[in-house]
Amino acid sequence: MTAAPVAREAPAAAPGSGVGIISRALPWLLAVGGAVGLAASAALLIEKIRVLQDPDHVPSCSLNPVLSCGAVMDTAQAAAFGVPNPVIGVAGFAVVATAGAALLAGARFDRWFWLGLQAGTVFGVVFVHWLIFQSLYRISALCPYCMIVWAVTIPVFWYVTLHNLRAGHLRPPAAVHRPLDVLARNHTAALTLWGLAIAAAIAQAFDTYWSALL
Secondary structure, three states: OOOOOOOOOOOOOOOOOOHHHHHHHHHHHHHHHHHHHHHHHHHHHHHHHHHHOOOOOOOOOOOOOOOOOOHHHOHHHHHOOOOOOHHHHHHHHHHHHHHHHHOOOOOOOOHHHHHHHHHOOOOOOHHHHHHHHHHHHOOOOOOOHHHHHHHEEEEEEEEHHHHHHHHOOOOOOOHHHHHHHHHHHHHHHHHHHHHHHHHHHHHHHHHHHHHHHH
16 A cells, blocks of 8 residues: 655745744644643543532542632533533544654644644634633632643644744734744743743732632
């Protein structure tokens, strides 16, 4: 059987083209990040099943009034699309981990695949930030496993986007090439500031609880 021809990626001519390390590290990020996200989603799904089987079950990730998976599971936001959110996480992160493993094995994907992965990561990062808002300002509780998913989804989205810009899969208007190039060249700083902003929001939302612990 003859293997199907595989299209090569477009030349790096998009913003951030000088940051080749992004694309070299991407397979590892997808494989490891996908595996971590899959494990966290699967653990949360198992806890959800146990709660459904026994309403008195206390999830292993319910540690205190703030870090409480149980409080989050009981809300409508925990099944935003009619199924438990961890089901979406298991499916999505399985695709991410598989893509990373395939890249590490030497696979090359066409542009349509990268655009599909981009769409999936955009959905994931938007959904995650909606869940962050709901957790901080509506539910008033944090799910540790969910926070692991947050911590994985954001860098996966960030570096998939930077790779797609670098490889020419995404073709933004010329007017935004310069700011995108600045972001790409300072990718770790931008990601760090992103994480610090979320940490600051968590600190602010639960400042009364944190203060009581001091």
